[in-house]
Amino acid sequence: MDCSDERIIDLIKTAGRKAEHQSVKCLLKCEGQANALLIKQGLHDAEERRSVFYHAIVAFIVNVRRGRFALTGKAKICTYLTETTRRQWLKRYAQENKPQAENSLPDAHRSTDSREALQIKLRAALEELNATDKDIIVAFYFYGEDLKAYAERRQIAYATAKKRISRARERLKEILKPTQQ
Amino acid sequence: MKPSIETLAMIRDYARGELNEQEMARVEDLLAKQPELQEEVLLAQLLSEETEAMEKQRLLQVIQEADGEAVGATPGVPSNKIVPLWKQPWFRLAAASVLLLLAFGLFWYIGDTPSADRFASFREEAYVAPPVSDAMRSGVSSVDWLSDANQYLQTNQYEQCLSAVESIPPSDSLYLYALLLKGHSHYKMQQYERAIGAFEELLEQPADEPLYFSPNADHIRWSRLLAALAKWEADKTPENRQVIERLLVAFLEQADRTDRYYEEAQQLQRLLN
Numbered sequence: 001m002d003c004s005d006e007r008i009i010d011l012i013k014t015a016g017r018k019a020e021h022q023s024v025k026c027l028l029k030c031e032g033q034a035n036a037l038l039i040k041q042g043l044h045d046a047e048e049r050r051s052v053f054y055h056a057i058v059a060f061i062v063n064v065r066r067g068r069f070a071l072t073g074k075a076k077i078c079t080y081l082t083e084t085t086r087r088q089w090l091k092r093y094a095q096e097n098k099p100q101a102e103n104s105l106p107d108a109h110r111s112t113d114s115r116e117a118l119q120i121k122l123r124a125a126l127e128e129l130n131a132t133d134k135d136i137i138v139a140f141y142f143y144g145e146d147l148k149a150y151a152e153r154r155q156i157a158y159a160t161a162k163k164r165i166s167r168a169r170e171r172l173k174e175i176l177k178p179t180q181q
Numbered sequence: 182m183k184p185s186i187e188t189l190a191m192i193r194d195y196a197r198g199e200l201n202e203q204e205m206a207r208v209e210d211l212l213a214k215q216p217e218l219q220e221e222v223l224l225a226q227l228l229s230e231e232t233e234a235m236e237k238q239r240l241l242q243v244i245q246e247a248d249g250e251a252v253g254a255t256p257g258v259p260s261n262k263i264v265p266l267w268k269q270p271w272f273r274l275a276a277a278s279v280l281l282l283l284a285f286g287l288f289w290y291i292g293d294t295p296s297a298d299r300f301a302s303f304r305e306e307a308y309v310a311p312p313v314s315d316a317m318r319s320g321v322s323s324v325d326w327l328s329d330a331n332q333y334l335q336t337n338q339y340e341q342c343l344s345a346v347e348s349i350p351p352s353d354s355l356y357l358y359a360l361l362l363k364g365h366s367h368y369k370m371q372q373y374e375r376a377i378g379a380f381e382e383l384l385e386q387p388a389d390e391p392l393y394f395s396p397n398a399d400h401i402r403w404s405r406l407l408a409a410l411a412k413w414e415a416d417k418t419p420e421n422r423q424v425i426e427r428l429l430v431a432f433l434e435q436a437d438r439t440d441r442y443y444e445e446a447q448q449l450q451r452l453l454n
Contacts, residue, residue: 016437017243018398024247054248058240115227122227126235134235135439141193141225142232147186155309155441162186173224 003029005077012064015153020061027057030078034085043089052092056085065143118176125175133168140165184221192218196225274434281426284454300414303452304407307445309400310335311365316358316394327355330362339366357383357393364404373412380405402432403442410449425453 003026011023031053038049060081063069069080126134135154139145145153151161184192188211194200195208212218313331316324330345343366349359364379383401386393406428413421429450436443 016397016399016440018437020243021247024244028244028248050248054241054244057244058237061240062237118223119227119231122231123235126231131439132444137228138232138236140190141228142236144193144197144199146190154439155312165186166183169224172228176224 001025005071008077009064009069009071012061013153015155023061024057027060027077027081030081033078034082037082037086038089041086041089052089053085055092056081056088059084059088062143065145121176122172125172128175129168129171132164133171136161136165137168137172184218188218189221189225192221193225193229196222197229270434274430277430277433281430281450281454299452300410303449304410304414307403307449308407309403309441311358311361311404312397312400313358313362316355316396324355327358327362330359334362334365334369337369339370342366354394357386357395361396361401361404364401364408368404368408368411371411371415373408373415376408377405377412380408399432399436399440399442402428402435403445406432406446406449429453 001022008023008026011019011026014020031050034053034056035049038052043049043052060069060077071077126137129137136150139150140147147161147165148158151158154161156164191200191204191208191211195205200208212222311331311334313327316327326345326348330342330349333339333342333345342362346359346363346366349356353359360379360383364376364383367373367376367379380401383396384398384405386395406425409421409424409428413425429446432446433443433450436446
């Protein structure tokens with residue numbers, strides 16, 4: 001399997017599960033390098049190391065798809081991924097050791113109750129969408145992908161992409177309506 | 182009035198705090214003029230957060246699966262591996278096969294024959310030109326030959342296309358793309374048996390062969406299916422029909438469910454039923 005840096009980036013950007021799966025398999029080959037650094041940082045729990053590494057891969061894929069990673073020809077992907085893993089670990093470590101004071105106030109989150117209710121409803125609504133509608137909503141709202149680029153990547157007409165996102169949004173709004181009133 | 186895609190994209194970026202001062206001022210001006218768009222800001226914020234959680238969870242599962250294939254069970258991330266029976270690939274395949282067989286059985290029993298025109302127009306709409314642009318950016322030695330061959334195909338000069346692809350040797354990294362164009366040329370020349378042969382030769386190549394740039398597998402399988410459909414249209418024997426059934430079931434099982442080909446295959450299934 002070709003796991004050159006260029007190929008990994010291509011695979012991550014290519015539509016389809018097979019390409020995504022292949023890119024992940026390539027990225028998993030960087031685990032040894034990332035592990036060595038985490039052990040150096042004092043993380044000796046193998047399960048946690050793996051979990052941190054997985055989250056680093058997620059962060060890397062998201063960065064590539066959002067256009068926030070560019071191959072410079074100098075840094076190798078494994079080096080970048082190892083650094084991302086280290087940052088993930090530091091972030092997790094900081095969160096785990098954060099003081100819990102604000103959570104002791106029982107009314108602290110009351111003002112966000114209706115928003116949370118909306119969020120729960122939206123989560124359920126997203127789950128109800130079919131695969132194609134979900135795919136375009138994720139591409140547009142999470143990856144911030146331009147609809148024309150999406151249509152090109154998915155090999156569909158721009159008009160179809162427009163229709164698809166409009167249909168998906170209508171469905172979501174329909175499900176959310178009673179809560180919003 | 183429904184907001185345009187451009188407005189939605191701007192509101193999305195605004196909700197995510199990704200705009201510069203000038204762009205932010207423009208959106209705020211728009212929101213002041215059209216207060217109903219406030220609803221879109223909230224929706225964009227919520228969708229950004231929810232799709233992030235959903236997509237990250239999905240990616241974690243993909244990673245876990247890929248890692249599981251490589252090194253066995255992995256304990257790193259909490260597992261959601263209990264898959265309902267109806268989501269099992271073998272169950273779907275079996276159900277699809279039974280449904281197809283029932284549908285085809287009924288079809289033959291009634292003795293009805295769908296009009297050839299419907300299939301021909303379906304094929305015309307469902308035909309996808311070979312996606313060679315990526316290969317032409319990546320390949321080295323025979324990129325000009327491939328470019329010429331593709332040009333011939335696009336301009337309906339199929340014999341010339343075949344001659345051009347013959348110039349690309351099996352040792353070339355673009356050889357698989359040459360085979361793809363060969364299959365498409367034969368298809369366009371209504372030489373369906375030869376087209377199927379070329380597509381099958383392509384599919385016989387080992388996956389992820391490092392020597393070659395590989396065309397999209399769904400594209401190849403879909404092109405083969407269209408060629409088989411055309412062959413059946415020309416000669417409606419039960420054997421040819423069985424080939425389509427078999428290829429369609431296999432296609433629906435293997436294809437990426439989010440791409441265009443899968444949608445087309447579902448449509449073909451409905452048409453055949």
